[in-house]
Amino acid sequence: MGAGHAHVLYRESASPVHRLPPEVKIVAMVVFTLAVVATPRTAFWAFGAYALLVAAVAALARVGPGWLLSRALIELPFVLFAVALPFLGAGERVELLGLRLSEDGLYGAWNIVAKGTLGVLASLLLAATTTTRDLIVGLDRLRCPQILTQIATFMLRYLDVLVGEARRMRVARVSRGDDPRFLWQLRGFAAGVGALFLRAFERGERVYLAMLSRGYSGRMPAVWQGAGAATAGQWLVAATVPVLAAGVAATAVLLT
Amino acid sequence: MIGVVQPTPPSLDVRGVRYAYPDGHVALHGVDLTVPRGERVALLGPNGAGKTTLVLHLNGILTPTEGSVRVGGLAVSQDRATLAEVRRRVGIVFQDPDDQLFLPTVAEDVAFGPANLGLRGAELAARVDEALAAVGMGEHRDRAPHHLSFGQRRRVAVATVLAMHPEILVLDEPSSNLDPAARRELAEILRGLPVTLLMVTHDLPYALELCERSVILDAGRIVADAPTRDLLTDTDLLTRHRLELPYGFTPTPR
Amino acid sequence: METLAMHISNGIIDGPVAAVFAAVALVAMTFCVLRGRSDLDDRLAPMAGLVAAFIFAVQMLNFPIFTAGVSGHLLGGALAAMLVGPWVGALCVAVVLVVQALVFGDGGVAMLGLNITNMAVLGTAAAYLLIALLLRVLPRTPTGLGVTAFVSALFSVVVAAMGFVGQYWLGGTTDLGGNLGGLAGTMAGVHLLIGVGEGLITATTVVTVAKVRPDLVYALRALKPAAPAPVPAVGGVR
Numbered sequence: 203m204g205a206g207h208a209h210v211l212y213r214e215s216a217s218p219v220h221r222l223p224p225e226v227k228i229v230a231m232v233v234f235t236l237a238v239v240a241t242p243r244t245a246f247w248a249f250g251a252y253a254l255l256v257a258a259v260a261a262l263a264r265v266g267p268g269w270l271l272s273r274a275l276i277e278l279p280f281v282l283f284a285v286a287l288p289f290l291g292a293g294e295r296v297e298l299l300g301l302r303l304s305e306d307g308l309y310g311a312w313n314i315v316a317k318g319t320l321g322v323l324a325s326l327l328l329a330a331t332t333t334t335r336d337l338i339v340g341l342d343r344l345r346c347p348q349i350l351t352q353i354a355t356f357m358l359r360y361l362d363v364l365v366g367e368a369r370r371m372r373v374a375r376v377s378r379g380d381d382p383r384f385l386w387q388l389r390g391f392a393a394g395v396g397a398l399f400l401r402a403f404e405r406g407e408r409v410y411l412a413m414l415s416r417g418y419s420g421r422m423p424a425v426w427q428g429a430g431a432a433t434a435g436q437w438l439v440a441a442t443v444p445v446l447a448a449g450v451a452a453t454a455v456l457l458t
Numbered sequence: 459m460i461g462v463v464q465p466t467p468p469s470l471d472v473r474g475v476r477y478a479y480p481d482g483h484v485a486l487h488g489v490d491l492t493v494p495r496g497e498r499v500a501l502l503g504p505n506g507a508g509k510t511t512l513v514l515h516l517n518g519i520l521t522p523t524e525g526s527v528r529v530g531g532l533a534v535s536q537d538r539a540t541l542a543e544v545r546r547r548v549g550i551v552f553q554d555p556d557d558q559l560f561l562p563t564v565a566e567d568v569a570f571g572p573a574n575l576g577l578r579g580a581e582l583a584a585r586v587d588e589a590l591a592a593v594g595m596g597e598h599r600d601r602a603p604h605h606l607s608f609g610q611r612r613r614v615a616v617a618t619v620l621a622m623h624p625e626i627l628v629l630d631e632p633s634s635n636l637d638p639a640a641r642r643e644l645a646e647i648l649r650g651l652p653v654t655l656l657m658v659t660h661d662l663p664y665a666l667e668l669c670e671r672s673v674i675l676d677a678g679r680i681v682a683d684a685p686t687r688d689l690l691t692d693t694d695l696l697t698r699h700r701l702e703l704p705y706g707f708t709p710t711p712r
Numbered sequence: 713m714e715t716l717a718m719h720i721s722n723g724i725i726d727g728p729v730a731a732v733f734a735a736v737a738l739v740a741m742t743f744c745v746l747r748g749r750s751d752l753d754d755r756l757a758p759m760a761g762l763v764a765a766f767i768f769a770v771q772m773l774n775f776p777i778f779t780a781g782v783s784g785h786l787l788g789g790a791l792a793a794m795l796v797g798p799w800v801g802a803l804c805v806a807v808v809l810v811v812q813a814l815v816f817g818d819g820g821v822a823m824l825g826l827n828i829t830n831m832a833v834l835g836t837a838a839a840y841l842l843i844a845l846l847l848r849v850l851p852r853t854p855t856g857l858g859v860t861a862f863v864s865a866l867f868s869v870v871v872a873a874m875g876f877v878g879q880y881w882l883g884g885t886t887d888l889g890g891n892l893g894g895l896a897g898t899m900a901g902v903h904l905l906i907g908v909g910e911g912l913i914t915a916t917t918v919v920t921v922a923k924v925r926p927d928l929v930y931a932l933r934a935l936k937p938a939a940p941a942p943v944p945a946v947g948g949v950r
Contacts, residue, residue, distance in 0.1 A: 211815060228814065232821050239822040240727050314724055321820040329815035335562035337814060347745045349752060353800075353807045356761020357768060359560045364769040395913050396920030399766060403921065403928060406762040408557040413758070415517055415550045416618065417542060417574030 211273065211329035219263035219331045223432035224340030226440040231328045233444035237451040238320045243313035245454035249320070252450065255443055256323045265330045274322045334358050343431055356406075364402055467531030469495045469626040469654035470548075474525035475515055477508075477678075485511040487678040488525065493626065495530075498648075498655040500665035500686060503675035504700035509658045512675065513628055516656075517548040530625040546575055549624030553631045555611035559603035564595065564614050567603060571622040589621035590614075593647050609640025613647065626654040633664045662690055662703050674699055687711065720823040720830075720876065727822075729883025734825025740833045741806055748799035751930075759928070760796050764804040767792065770913075771808065787872055789835030790843070790865035791914045795921065797930040798840035805832035830875035839868035843931050857922055857932075858915040865914035866907035873903035 219227070234255070241248045260270060332340070338358070342351045410418075432440075470493040477486040485508045493499050503509050514520040515527055518534045518541050527534040529547045534540070552558050561567040568586045577585060590596045593613040603611055612632065619627060632648070633641050645667055648655065659665055665672050666686050674682040674689065676699040682689055689695065691711040696702065703709075752760065767788030788808070792801030806828050813821050842864035850856035877896045922929050 231814075235821045239730070239820070318724075318820065321822065325814055325821060332815075333562075334811075334815065337811075341810075349745055349748060350803060350807055350810075353760045353764050353804060354811060356560075356758050357764035357804075357807060357811070360762055360765035361768060364765050395770065396917040399917045400920055400924055402762050402766060403759070403925070405557065406758045408552065408554065409560055410758045411514070411519060412550070412552050412558040413560070413570075414519060415545055415548075415552075416571035416622065417545050418570075 211326065212333055213263075213265055213269070213330040215264050215331075217262060217264045217331070219259060219327075222331075222440055223343075223436055224332050224336040225343040226340075226432045226436050227328055227332055228337070228340045228344065230440045230444045231324050234324050234447045235321045237444065237447035238317055238324075241317075241451045241454045242458040243309055243316070245458055248450050248454040249316045252320050252447060255447060256320065256327065259327055259443060260323075263327060263331050265327060269330075270323060270326055273326050274319060360402065360406070364398065466495050467528070468492050469497075469530055470516065470656065471528040472512075472515070472525070473527075475512070475522040475527060476524040477511060477515065477520060478523050485678055486515075486522070489675070489678070489680055491673060491680060491683075493654055493656055495625075495654055496652075497671065498657070498669045500669040500672040501656060501658045501675060502660060502662065502665060502672050502689070502701060504660065507675045507699075508678040509675055510630065513550060513630060513658060516626075516628060517545045517550060542575075546622050547625035548628060549619030549622055549626070550628045551612075551615050551619050551630065551632065553634060555608070555615040556604070558615040558618060559611060562602060563600050564590070564603055564606070565599040567614065568599075568618050568621050571618055575622065585621045585623075589617040592620055592651065593617045594643075607640070609636050609643065612636065612640075612644065616644075616647070620651070620653075624653065626656060627651065628656045628658070630658045631661070632657060633659065633661045660701060662696075662701060663707055666690055666709055674701070676700075720820065720826050720879075724820075725823060725826055725879050726883040729879060730823055730826055732825075733829045733879065737806075737825040737828035737833065741803070741828065744799045744802045744806075748797075748803050751797050751800050756796060756800060760800050760804050763788075763792050763796050763801070764807050767805060768808045768811070771812075787831050787835050787869055787910060789831060789872070790839035790861065790868045790910070791917060793836050793840040793843060793864070793868075794861060794914070794918050794931045795929060798836055801840070801930075802832045802836040805836060826876075826879050830872045830879075834875045835868040835872040838871040839864040842867050847931060854919050854923065857929075858919045860931075861915040861918040862911035865911040866904070869907035869910050870900060870903050873899045 234252075238249075238252055241252075257267075260267065328337075335358075338351050338354050341354070342348075470491065472489055472491040475486055475489045476484070478484045489508075489512060491501075501509055501512070511520065515522055515534075516529070518527075518536065521536060529544050532540065532543060532547070534544050559567050561570060565586050568589055569582055572582055572585045586599070587596065590599055593616050595610060595613050595617060598606060598610065598614075603614060606614065616627075616629075616632075629648075632644060636644060641664070645664070648657075648668055655669070657665065657669060669686050672682075672684065672686040672689050673680050674695070681699060682692075682695060687709055688711070690703065690709045770788065787805070789801065789805055792804045795801070796804060809824065809827050809831060813824050813827070843860055846860040846863060847856075850860055874896070877899050880895065918929065922932065926932055
């Protein structure tokens with residue numbers, strides 16, 4: 203995770219998706235996800251349509267399927283939960299591969315896996331085509347309160363520093379034979395976290411001093427923000443995907 | 459008014475500044491220091507001498523327990539408008555460029571200071587370009603600061619302050635952590651800047667290279683104020699204040 | 713399995729319940745923005761960013777609880793409440809969740825309201841109520857502070873987990889029938905263990921910070937209104 207210009211998920215490219223203003227992409231992504239979640243779980247064809255939409259956007263953004271699928275592993279814990287559902291679920295049982303499974307649980311598992319995966323893929327596409335800095339600019343243009351965008355700006359600025367420090371401290375700890383595998387060994391980890399926090403705090407304070415020295419008065423100045431806000435045309439272009447998704451969702455709701 | 463020439467006030471005039479931290483530790487015991495406009499002065503001293511504490515007084519981040527600080531004739535006070543003007547006039551480049559640079563791109567970071575001064579649009583962009591050109595970083599304006607080399611980041615840090623058109627540029631350990639080439643490049647840039655300069659350092663050869671005059675601060679007091687070459691050839695003085703020339707470096711007295 | 717309460721994924725809770733909690737989260741966040749503004753003096757803003765970055769970073773570093781399987785990470789609500797206060801603290805956790813949902817797909821976007829309600833609102837609120845109570849009762853010593861941090865962190869994790877159980881009861885997409893009690897039990901058990909880890913880390917962090925820079929601990933500041941305004945960056949610059 204990097205601050206500003208790029209982060210680990212960002213894929214440098216000049217594709218049409220990359221060039222869209224961030225606020226447009228955020229709204230499109232959120233609406234698409236809402237449409238997916240609102241779809242009845244038995245409308246299997248609808249999920250196929252959503253997958254096609256995701257694939258189309260990915261192709262347009264020049265993001266490969268291998269990259270997308272390997273990054274989507276983040277939702278593995280939810281898949282595990284989904285696997286448990288057919289055993290835990292109530293109601294009618296069905297015979298499958300010699301196991302007596304809850305039918306409702308099976309649908310539930312499908313529901314979680316399908317909706318979860320589509321949601322993860324959509325946000326991965328947003329991440330792959332938008333820098334974190336643009337993301338904040340986008341949130342700002344969507345009237346997100348300044349207090350939040352400001353916290354987010356500082357947060358992203360510090361992630362790199364913190365992760366780097368944490369990694370160095372971990373290497374140093376492990377090099378001295380620490381293996382925090384059991385609860386009672388967490389002390390070393392916890393003490394390290396305390397030190398990490400102090401380091402970060404003092405760094406933050408120095409940054410704040412440097413900012414004060416350049417006339418900071420508690421409010422971030424409105425520095426120019428890259429390209430201008432989205433045009434009506436760009437909104438229209440980006441609207442195609444969520445509108446199609448909403449159409450699919452509406453049809454699915456009507457049919458089931 | 460014949461015969462009365464209005465002299466330009468010195469860029470920096472520190473008089474009898476005493477400072478005690480809230481815990482009672484006295485960091486400065488009455489410091490006097492005047493830096494005339496256009497001069498380059500090195501502030502030398504061992505670790506813990508009070509150098510950074512003094513620097514934080516120059517733009518009103520710390521307020522002296524006793525004494526006063528004037529910047530270009532303007533007395534530093536805690537009044538909001540004065541403070542804003544003082545912070546424009548005193549440009550502090552902190553030791554770690556990562557503390558100074560915090561915005562996603564070089565250009566935005568350089569724009570931060572002048573934007574705080576109220577500049578916008580084309581005027582702001584012109585300031586940014588000018589400051590980046592002065593440190594030779596113009597072509598990196600749209601890059602992320604953390605993707606630059608350390609030397610480049612320090613140059614950008616200098617630019618962030620130059621963009622505010624300071625009366626005096628204060629550099630805290632400008633040569634620390636630089637490789638020899640970056641060190642030389644920075645020296646060339648600093649020598650070419652038409653500003654008053656106060657350089658806090660314990661890098662004695664760098665002080666000799668850039669500053670005609672040096673002052674030594676030790677235990678919260680100014681203990682010497684003379685041409686840099688004279689100070690560096692006074693071995694006794696240097697030893698007394700925990701300053702050492704690097705091995706093999708011997709400045710020749712004039 | 714612990715990850716469930718941390719970041720609810722799309723499709724686990726049904727749409728209407730998610731929408732209700734999105735509204736709940738929105739109202740709570742608006743309130744925090746309004747209250748947080750007065751807390752967020754110009755010094756606290758970068759600090760709040762740091763707390764958020766810290767929570768973000770530590771959430772990415774999972775720590776194993778047993779040799780096998782289960783792992784957990786900090787929620788950070790108690791830590792944030794301790795260090796930057798309840799309002800700004802809740803905002804910090806919320807910012808972390810929003811960024812994680814938008815760019816990492818960690819926790820579904822449609823479930824953001826649920827996640828913010830559990831972790832940012834419930835977690836932080838539970839922690840702060842306990843902190844305010846315990847700091848009045850316990851002795852003003854590092855041990856007292858440590859115990860306060862530990863207990864409030866532990867409590868906040870379990871409360872956040874129960875938030876999930878409650879939401880699942882309201883709108884779980886799969887009817888667990890009589891097993892909801894089982895889910896609650898499992899969640900409570902697992903999160904008690906995670907809470908112990910969270911408690912240890914929160915306590916150590918807060919005690920470390922309080923020893924070196926007591927002026928930075930909001931919970932201590934709030935109780936001692938007579939404390940002089942701290943000079944910025946005294947530590948490490950003299």
